[in-house]
């Protein structure tokens with residue numbers, strides 16, 4: 104188990120849905136942002152299925168979730184881009200068109216560290232998380248090599264490290280002692296997800312929000328305990344990309 108990469112100049116986190124980045128690596132991003140790193144978000148799908156209420160209008164939900172995602176990025180200290188690829192929620196594919204988009208954004212934003220879903224996580228049910236993970240890995244391969252998508256205007260770019268969250272075989276911990284409060288604040292910007300993801304039925308209930316905060320703190324404590332830090336986020340670390 105390794106701990107704490109050097110703070111990158113630029114980091115790009117790639118999630119399947121609005122809120123995945125905050126759950127997966129929000130503490131790490133907040134810590135780095137506070138130390139001067141430019142952090143960017145890329146969200147693959149439009150999040151249009153992220154509601155348990157059949158009466159919800161998907162177009163309104165999509166717009167609301169973009170606002171929430173931008174607010175969450177600000178809560179983490181984000182000063183980079185927040186990119187929405189807008190593929191339909193639940194139907195993300197890891198094909199050539201999507202890979203070209205990832206390649207374009209990696210070349211354009213030039214992150215030192217890329218973070219994303221682990222595509223090799225066993226028994227994962229949600230297809231979007233699987234495909235978003237594949238897109239991160241395959242997008243990096245394309246972005247670093249000039250013969251992939253040569254029609255793109257941006258120069259090739261090779262990140263230094265890739266961190267995969269919810270990893271099948273985690274081998275790296277980031278100490279998020281200084282980023283945990285910002286992670287909690289960023290998660291709570293995703294108000295449309297209170298009911299379905301955070302078990303908060305009443306947005307006005309401080310008790311329910313506190314219960315959610317306690318759950319996230321507990322998870323971070325468990326993740327940190329394997330490497331002796333108070334609060335952590337665990338990843339699979341890939342270097343020499």
Ligand SMILES: [Zn+2]
Pocket residue numbers: 119120123232
């Ligand atoms: Zn998700």
